[in-house]
Amino acid sequence: MLGNRIGVISCSGEECLGGTISRLAVRKMMEELKPGMVSTLCLPLFIAGDGGEREFAEKYPTIAVDGCSKCCAKRAIEKYSSAVAGSIDVAEIIGEAKALEKPLSTRYITDLHMEYVNQTAAKTCEIFDEILAKQ
Amino acid sequence: MSKIKVIPCSGIGKVFGLLARESVLMVTEEKCPDECETLCLAHVVTGDDEVVGKINGENCITMDGCAKYCAKKSVEETGGIVVKSHKVPDYIKAHRGEEHGTGTYLTDDGWKYAEELAEIMVEDIKEIKAGVN
Amino acid sequence: MSESLCVLPCNGLDKCAGDLSRRVAQEMAKSEEVELICPVLLNQNKSRYEKALEAGSLTVIDGCNTRCASKLAADLELAIKEKVNVSEVAKSLDIKLGIEIREDQDTQAVIQAVLGKINSSAAEQVESEFVEPESVEYNTFSHGKFIFKVPKANYYFNENDCWVTVSGNMARVGVSDYVQQNLSDILYVDPPEIGDEFEQFDDLGSIESSKAVFEIVSPVAGTVVAVNAGLSDAPEQVNESPYEKGWLVEVRLSDFEEDQDLLHDCPAYFEFLKRKVAEIDV
DSSP states (O other): OOOOSEEEEEOOOOSSHHHHHHHHHHHHIIIIISTTTEEEEOHHHHHHTOTTHHHHHHHSOEEEEESSTTOHHHHHHHHHSOOOSEEEEHHHHHOHHHHTSOOOOGGGOOHHHHHHHHHHHHHHHHHHHHHHHHO | OOOEEEEEOOOSSSHHHHHHHHHHHIIIIIIOTTTEEOOOHHHHHTTOHHHHHHHTTOEEEEEESSTTOHHHHHHHHTTOEEEEEEEGGGGGGGGTTOOOBOSSOBOHHHHHHHHHHHHHHHHHHHHHHTTOO | OOSOEEEEEOOOOSSHHHHHHHHHHHHHTTSTTEEEOOHHHHHHOGGGGHHHHHHSEEEEEESSTTOHHHHHHHHTTOOOSEEEEHHHHHHHTTOOOOSSOOOSHHHHHHHHHHHHHHHSOOOOOOOOOOOOOSOOOEEEEEETTEEEEEESSSOEEOTTSEEEEEETTEEEEEEOHHHHHHHOSEEEEEOOOTTOEEOTTSEEEEEEESSOEEEEEOSSOEEEEEEOGGGGTOTHHHHHOTTTTTOOEEEEESOHHHHHTTSEEHHHHHHHHHHHHHHHTO
């Protein structure tokens, strides 16, 4: 329940493929790659100002993972808390056109989609490790 | 007539967020793609001009994962008219004892529950289109 | 039983509790005023029982926590007057039922207890004598992204994170903010029965989220006089207001002075919780 002192926040991404990829990448980080080492923040709660999400992002380094170049998660952290410790834009990894494709239900995930998830998660872990090394 | 907006909360931490998201995608992508559309909640609250323009004064249905009602509150604050508001736990009593999955994946029971939630929203859409609020 | 009654047992063929559910229902159906409802037939053809359900109230007997009979009744939108869970009755008698279908002293005892529960006239919830405080002030501390709150005064806690607050010889019992944050969204509240007598540290019902079931360990001894009926439709009140609107049980106290010796007051619980939270994070 209490997690660790580096936060990761994904965009909510209902409108495009990039949103699904960013969510799954963050889930992969918390479940497989860095289990028990990250605190995931909920973007809707963060923006609503409820919970301790904003307070956490003020105190501790937080990485934003966004599904498209609008970078809602990154902008939300910068607006309500402080500068992000790191930022990933899925569109830069898989291409803008791909990221803006129709939203994807988890029922229809293909191996290619999972490859996108793996790439995104790996990049996020790189940033995570850099932050950890500095702590 | 512009499409009805159906907006989930999409909370990442719990299965209810995924249930909200998947049930809404069923409605907007499969069951009623001509009558409704979804919008990204993050765009709504960060004040994306295009999205705010689509919501302001428009009929909206929200599906939240929990009683914090992030989607409902955010849409209302942006000027959307939340005609129907649901949260995933509203219908959970008949599903007690089932395992629905996690924030990453849904089980078979989870998909059935998502389907049930989607059908509830389909009925909402029919009501709205028939002019009954 | 003076009014007519319908009884719907579960259809559990694969374990003892399901068999007992059927046997209780058959025992009840010996009375002319009781109509036994077959769950399979009800599912296939609800109209078969329409008249009986209109004329009488419905008692549902679930074998276990899967609650198939309750779910069937809910799916068919039937009004349920009373629900009994055979496994829970067995647990309260400290009897393990297991899978094997059997007929012995233990199973007879469970059958009689379930019948007794159904036949006894339900105690009415009395008008509350509890005087709610005008406002409650809190101390808070944060750990990671979590902020925990504890009232500043007038609440007492056991080390199972359940609280009691007292008004005369009445009290209300609930769970702390720490519990509701751990459990996340509370989905079901299973309260005790009105009229139940209990000792300090006895189980006083439970609350359930998608993550876990939490047994309420009573901080006091007494008799149940009321339960927070609103939580049946709005269990999230326990999350939103664990110390105020999310109260669970109202009790008439037996001897609070004695109970208090084993409880933490607010400042002591605050320190206790800070240590507990810090230890979990190690």
